[in-house]
Amino acid sequence: MLFTAAEENYIKSIFHLQEDGSLVSTNAVAANLHTSAASVTDMLKKLKSKKLVSYEKYKGFKLNTEGKKTALIIIRKHRLWESFLVNTLQFGWDEVHEIADQLEHIQSKKLVDKLDEFLGYPKFDPHGDPIPDSNGKMHEQIQTSLAELAIHESGEISALGNPSSALLELLQHKQIQIGTNLIVEKIFSFDQSMEIKMNNELLFTISHELAKNLFIKKR
Template identity: 60%
Template sequence: MPAKYSSSKENYLKAIFHLQETHGTVTTNDVANELQTRPASVTDMLKKLKAQKLLLYEKYKGFKLSNDGRKVALQIIRKHRLWEYFLVEKLRFGWDEVHEIAEELEHISSKQLIDRLDEFLGFPKTDPHGDPIPDSQGRWVQAKQVDLLNLPLNKVAEVSGIGDQSAEMLELLGHKNIGLGTRLEVKKKFAFDNSLEVKIKNQHTVTISEHVAKNVFVKYDE
């Protein structure tokens, strides 16, 4: 059976999905930028996606994925992340070398292949970057969001939001190398002043005050 959608369409769906999730809104320019292409090309493709009912789109009025489009996007993401897991865990690639290869592998169409791969890998919940892997029905285990004070000790989590976004706060976080998407875990909590020792993935440990901790939100798997 031939693939239902071209690789190109799949890439658009995936990009739109990501922008929707992370920025809330999506614009033609955002998509063009994400896919390293031109706004005019994006407009062309949006029309095709609309014609296939994968996208809700009215010209000049913005757009978002339909339920079907969302489903397709989730399957691509599932494939991408399972292949990344395979590359790192079985073929011993570094976690920073696998993205490009997975970009190609994610377009292999066989659903049976991906389900068997999933099984072979032991049904992993997250990819090597800590992002969740949707299951074969496209369900995610939606990560739980809490502030740093309430993150259980030794749980790896990903920074997903900042409460106080003042320049001072951002300067402090920048200095400590903490930003959106940073992966970290709380190693120690001092009862005296509620300060924390936080280990930042692939870096060393920093100390964070209660005030700061209350304003850093993270996601983690249960």
């Protein structure tokens, strides 16, 4: 099923506003999209007829299963394009949102999947938000970042937050990879840098910035 850019913007907005399973209000969406409440009502009728939301007059609304699936496809595109803009084209993380808001509406599943592959299947975008995979599944942040580990805790590196070329270069040089075992030996309160023992032998100092981008399966 294909949707217009306007429809997709409403779907995305509703998704972000229905944090848990709660109902969303007309005014909330209107404020979020900088549009009028009347426009939201109009669009809701359309989304209801397309079976993406459950909605009854005056009672609030929320995305149904199909609507959520659609939202995740759009969010996947948005976050992959943001990753591309920051990691590949060297944009600052603060200047990519507007452009990604346009790029997310490009219609081509193959393009998105090839972009994902090119970027190295990143799990998180430059803002640290999780990127849904091609089935709409997100790596829920059950994964702990290394930065959240306490002293003497140990685990195994399971994912990279943001596989930019700069990060990959650093990891390559230090021979850190997915599967590497580590234990936190010390944390300096001054800059929150950590001393980490890798595979029971090598001792590294790791910046807080880097630690936030290394995801760990605890043991």
